[in-house]
Amino acid sequence: xxxxxxxxxxxxxxxxxxxxxxxxxxxxxxxxxxxxxxxxxxxxxxxxxxxxxxxxxxxxxxxxxxxxxxxxxxxxxxxxxxxxxxxxxxxxxxxxxxxxxxxxxxxxxxxxxxxxxxxxxxxxxxxxxxxxxxxxxxxxxxxxxxxxxxxxxxxxxxxxxxxxxxxxxxxxxxxxxxxxxxxxxxxxxxxxxxxxxxxxxxxxxxxxxxxxxxxxxxxxxxxxxxxxxxxxxxxxxxxxxxxxxxxxxxxxxxxxxxxxxxxxxxxxxxxxxxxxxxxxxxxxxxxxxxxxxxxxxxxxxxxxx
Amino acid sequence: xxxxxxxxxxxxxxxxxxxxxxxxxxxxxxxxxxxxxxxxxxxxxxxxxxxxxxxxxxxxxxxxxxxxxxxxxxxxxxxxxxxxxxxxxxxxxxxxxxxxxxxxxxxxxxxxxxxxxxxxxxxxxxxxxxxxxxxxxxxxxxxxxxxxxxxxxxxxxxxxxxxxxxxxxxxxxxxxxxxxxxxxxxxxxxxxxxxxxxxxxxxxxxxxxxxxxxxxxxxxxxxxxxxxxxxxxxxxxxxxxxxxxxxxxxxxxxxxxxxxxxxxxx
Numbered sequence: 001x002x003x004x005x006x007x008x009x010x011x012x013x014x015x016x017x018x019x020x021x022x023x024x025x026x027x028x029x030x031x032x033x034x035x036x037x038x039x040x041x042x043x044x045x046x047x048x049x050x051x052x053x054x055x056x057x058x059x060x061x062x063x064x065x066x067x068x069x070x071x072x073x074x075x076x077x078x079x080x081x082x083x084x085x086x087x088x089x090x091x092x093x094x095x096x097x098x099x100x101x102x103x104x105x106x107x108x109x110x111x112x113x114x115x116x117x118x119x120x121x122x123x124x125x126x127x128x129x130x131x132x133x134x135x136x137x138x139x140x141x142x143x144x145x146x147x148x149x150x151x152x153x154x155x156x157x158x159x160x161x162x163x164x165x166x167x168x169x170x171x172x173x174x175x176x177x178x179x180x181x182x183x184x185x186x187x188x189x190x191x192x193x194x195x196x197x198x199x200x201x202x203x204x205x206x207x208x209x210x211x212x213x214x215x216x217x218x219x220x221x222x223x224x225x226x227x228x229x230x231x232x233x234x235x236x237x238x239x240x241x242x243x244x245x246x247x248x249x250x251x252x253x254x255x256x257x258x259x260x261x262x263x264x265x266x267x268x269x270x271x272x273x274x275x276x277x278x279x280x281x282x283x284x285x286x287x288x289x290x291x292x293x294x295x296x297x298x299x300x301x302x303x304x305x
Numbered sequence: 306x307x308x309x310x311x312x313x314x315x316x317x318x319x320x321x322x323x324x325x326x327x328x329x330x331x332x333x334x335x336x337x338x339x340x341x342x343x344x345x346x347x348x349x350x351x352x353x354x355x356x357x358x359x360x361x362x363x364x365x366x367x368x369x370x371x372x373x374x375x376x377x378x379x380x381x382x383x384x385x386x387x388x389x390x391x392x393x394x395x396x397x398x399x400x401x402x403x404x405x406x407x408x409x410x411x412x413x414x415x416x417x418x419x420x421x422x423x424x425x426x427x428x429x430x431x432x433x434x435x436x437x438x439x440x441x442x443x444x445x446x447x448x449x450x451x452x453x454x455x456x457x458x459x460x461x462x463x464x465x466x467x468x469x470x471x472x473x474x475x476x477x478x479x480x481x482x483x484x485x486x487x488x489x490x491x492x493x494x495x496x497x498x499x500x501x502x503x504x505x506x507x508x509x510x511x512x513x514x515x516x517x518x519x520x521x522x523x524x525x526x527x528x529x530x531x532x533x534x535x536x537x538x539x540x541x542x543x544x545x546x547x548x549x550x551x552x553x554x555x556x557x558x559x560x561x562x563x564x565x566x567x568x569x570x571x
Binding site (some may be wrong): 014049052053055056073074075077078080082084085086088090091092093097100101102105106107142145239280 | 311315316318319322323325327394397398399400401402403404405406407408409410414569570571
């Protein structure tokens with residue numbers, strides 16, 4: 001068994017209206033930190049709810065630990081810790097009491113409570129009600145709840161949402177630690193590529209309910225090397241743009257003009273074309289795309305259809 | 306079977322822990338205290354009580370008056386409020402997604418909550434019973450001329466009345482529980498409950514026997530012991546109303562569960 005989560009052509013819509021998820025298939029390998037990346041409203045939370053069986057997307061669509069979620073919920077939930085959107089906390093109770101509730105449902109000994117509180121850096125013997133917690137403390141308590149059963153898989157939906165930079169770093173360190181030391185598989189969603197890049201080994205990109213990419217981070221970078229992107233410096237950006245736009249995928253800003261070529265073999269014909277219209281070329285420079293650019297190009301080009 | 310029982314006990318235990326320090330719990334304690342205190346003060350200071358009780362054993366009247374006072378409105382409204390509040394805890398805190406990803410069956414989440422509400426209403430009744438006894442004994446000491454000290458309390462009547470009063474609330478609990486599970490709001494279930502209680506009490510005046518199927522009228526029917534134009538049937542301890550309350554609680558609740566089960570968890 002190498003995949004912890006597996007989905008097959010997952011589609012979902014609320015009461016037959018527009019589909020929120022369209023034909024999503026992906027695999028989360030055991031031991032990976034899997035980043036689920038997409039802009040807000042792309043379908044990340046819906047996907048997570050379907051994975052957890054909170055929303056029903058049809059039979060034999062989602063497999064976790066090699067079992068279909070709709071048939072083996074209880075067995076699967078025993079080995080999963082999850083944090084979906086805002087943490088689910090009882091505001092009128094203390095942190096310890098919230099964790100006790102989870103212990104009771106999971107039929108666990110409450111011995112582990114101080115350990116997980118310590119792990120997320122919350123005071124063990126505080127009687128403070130959750131109501132009085134800051135957003136960061138609530139998020140960390142939510143994380144503690146997910147960690148309580150010593151799970152094999154942790155599913156986190158936007159775990160750094162609403163946290164300050166310090167809080168974001170702490171959560172990130174906890175995630176990396178859990179993965180490295182305990183070999184826990186982690187599935188986390190985010191709309192920030194910079195976050196995913198720092199912690200994840202694998203990434204899937206979703207937009208408008210479509211899966212645009214899945215693979216390792218290196219794979220994502222490599223896949224885009226086929227795209228040879230150049231910066232063109234000329235005396236007439238407008239003219240050059242209208243000339244080249246028919247033939248190449250172009251982008252322009254007031255100062256710069258970019259062309260996305262298939263390879264460097266395309267550079268000479270491009271210069272010839274510009275010269276044939278008497279446009280002066282000062283410089284043509286290869287631009288290495290950052291992951292952020294890749295993400296934006298992917299999600300933008302998808303929004304055209 | 307044993308496994309299912311274990312699941313249920315865990316869920317029930319967790320539900321009880323969740324009610325800690327909630328308004329619902331305070332209400333469950335304060336409501337019977339308030340009523341018992343009012344009666345105690347009236348019996349202690351009001352002169353006309355003496356003429357009313359001149360027939361001898363005061364306990365039967367004392368117990369009867371307590372339960373008649375709450376049956377028409379206070380008790381059903383208390384039940385509606387308590388049910389709404391207990392379910393609303395999970396709406397307010399957005400905890401359904403936590404509950405439904407715990408390794409317990411779905412029916413357990415539903416039934417443990419329903420039983421918790423019934424259990425709280427039962428505890429309130431037990432507290433009410435004890436308070437009636439206690440205040441009666443105090444009256445025996447502080448106003449001996451009423452005769453509370455001269456007679457033994459009507460224990461059997463007290464227990465039977467308490468049990469039937471509790472059973473008469475089960476139908477309301479079942480329906481209000483379903484509405485509260487469906488509506489993610491505090492005021493809609495309360496409003497519906499309030500309207501139904503008033504409607505139930507008005508329909509009693511129409512003297513038709515089918516009123517027994519309307520749970521919101523159960524506490525009143527139970528206290529007047531009249532259904533339509535006939536008197537209520539008694540099976541050993543439990544009366545007809547209690548019997549229908551149990552049917553609602555154990556059978557109709559299952560139909561509601563089938564509806565709640567297929568809801569998406571948002």
